[in-house]
């Protein structure tokens with residue numbers, strides 16, 4: 001998994017300590033602790049995982065193992081406009097994969113990555129319950145339906161300014 | 162305890178509640194094939210992820226096959242372990258495991274000792290359907306000073322994780338990612354070298370495939386041996402002689418000291434020496450250190466650092482450098498026997514035979530993978546020339562002997578060369594848990610009390626319990642000794658010291674189960690404590706067979722001090738035989 005290197009400020013470290021404390025430093029609460037941290041910081045860089053491991057007395061490897069197991073957790077900050085492409089069955093059947101490929105091509109990033117300017121990040125999700133609109137793409141708060149590869153450019157342009 | 166009655170393959174059996182089908186079958190002599198499951202009885206370690214499903218059996222009344230290693234028996238259960246359905250399922254499971262597994266068995270380091278290969282043979286796999294479409298795993302190779310990780314060959318049995326996390330409490334490894342991408346890796350998929358790994362090699366010792374193997378230095382050794390400008394000498398660690406025979410089909414616990422010496426001479430080493438010589442030297446230095454600290458303590462000095470901890474195990478040294486850096490001033494500063502040997506060889510001995518340091522190659526045969534790393538540490542080299550050039554494992558020596566077409570079992574017994582091949586019984590027992598401290602006690606007792614020990618056997622220090630303690634009467638002073646093997650056990654003793662709860666004066670620690678006899682470089686013991694016991698017995702037998710059994714009586718050690726070092730803890734001894742430790746706790750991703 002790719003990641004960025006950061007330095008945590010003192011108040012950020014204290015925030016993590018606080019979260020761990022609120023779960024009684026229980027190793028069994030790791031997932032909940034990570035959840036809270038991601039909510040607080042937006043993502044889970046290595047530095048945060050190390051503090052969590054140290055507080056819950058778990059190995060860093062174990063924490064990383066959990067972070068990489070659940071696709072909900074991310075080690076890179078999401079873009080200003082996170083793009084999610086539904087790859088649930090209906091969307092998949094109606095060509096979501098080609099749409100995804102086009103986004104990757106346009107943005108020159110992979111799933112789970114963020115564009116260098118921090119504007120867009122790319123992820124996949126399973127069925128958003130709008131199968132009638134398949135294939136569905138979410139950009140930030142906005143939903144796009146019946147997206148075809150040749151419409152990708154226009155969608156991005158909408159957020160470019 | 163509640164008993165459960167069931168039938169397996171038509172045979173009735175009664176087992177305690179909570180027994181797995183696998184174990185119940187075993188009690189009937191039925192060996193259900195297993196792959197991920199691992200039961201290290203002697204160490205109280207069980208790996209039961211229930212992941213591979215090779216062990217499936219049919220249970221009457223159940224629709225699905227059950228994995229026998231992780232399913233408990235129930236009253237009246239009717240189990241069939243070898244029906245056509247079971248055999249077909251096992252074969253399919255195996256084909257799936259093999260579908261993305263590299264097919265380079267011929268050149269794989271584990272070939273011939275691989276559980277996966279054995280299982281393919283056992284299940285009669287002749288082709289792997291669909292493999293032309295299968296995506297192959299591709300993961301970068303991670304080479305550290307001691308261990309190679311080739312995750313393409315990982316089958317996710319997670320045995321390594323169990324050893325590293327549960328037994329050693331190191332936590333260098335964890336299953337990461339999901340689905341096809343899942344592997345066992347250090348945090349952030351960094352290289353092992355940047356993780357808290359101690360190179361104990363216990364993960365390598367249990368990995369069923371070629372995913373984890375040792376860095377092979379046999380080629381370097383062969384190259385050195387065939388270079389006419391080099392004088393090549395070898396040292397053999399005490400535990401090697403008690404296990405090497407197993408590589409040639411001999412019973413565990415067969416002592417092969419003499420054959421090993423002959424084999425090494427046949428391989429072309431110019432001098433065949435013994436690490437035991439350096440173990441005697443270690444006792445002189447470490448024992449004097451112990452007596453020094455003890456003397457101050459008895460005199461009422463409150464600041465003296467006690468307990469003193471042994472420092473011969475390099476995995477243990479790595480462990481405390483990573484986990485307890487604030488306590489790095491309490492272990493003995495004595496270098497390990499491997500390093501003392503190298504240091505003396507490249508000064509005293511090189512001088513004696515008139516060979517330049519650069520032209521003398523020191524090879525060590527070790528039961529250990531951490532020794533490979535240890536001999537590469539900067540502090541153990543002079544102007545870039547290491548004191549010990551190559552460290553190879555007992556298993557690697559086995560390969561070398563086989564490659565050279567030496568018929569090991571038929572070899573006559575020969576003796577080590579002088580002077581660095583002479584040793585006492587005290588040095589031999591370094592190979593097993595409790596041995597280092599017993600050897601130290603023999604010498605320290607006599608030096609401290611001035612009396613001669615009538616009985617040199619401190620039996621209270623022996624055994625396979627993970628943590629042991631004993632009190633020895635040191636001429637009126639009750640010397641309290643603690644012993645731990647396995648880093649999880651060591652951690653407990655260290656936490657006690659940290660919390661001020663420890664009452665010991667001296668503690669011996671070895672990272673591997675049983676001590677060096679169960680080292681990560683030994684013939685694989687699969688956690689079988691009967692094998693470990695047999696090896697320990699062989700070690701004690703060799704000790705008993707020696708005329709000299711106290712390190713300070715080794716005539717060549719006495720001579721070494723007279724001619725070269727002066728006395729224990731002298732300035733020269735400090736320079737050549739002692740070391741210092743580093744804080745490695747920050748050696749991770751960010752902090």
Ligand code: SF4
Pocket residue numbers: 308321324325329331332333334357358359360361362363364365
């Ligand atoms: S060598 Fe020892 S410490 Fe390192 S990963 Fe393997 S089991 Fe863990």
Ligand code: SF4
Pocket residue numbers: 314315316317318319320321322345364367368369370372373
């Ligand atoms: S590296 Fe070896 S021991 Fe570890 S999970 Fe993979 S196959 Fe099992």
Ligand code: FES
Pocket residue numbers: 194195196197198210211212213214215216217228229230231
């Ligand atoms: S051996 Fe039982 S599931 Fe692997």
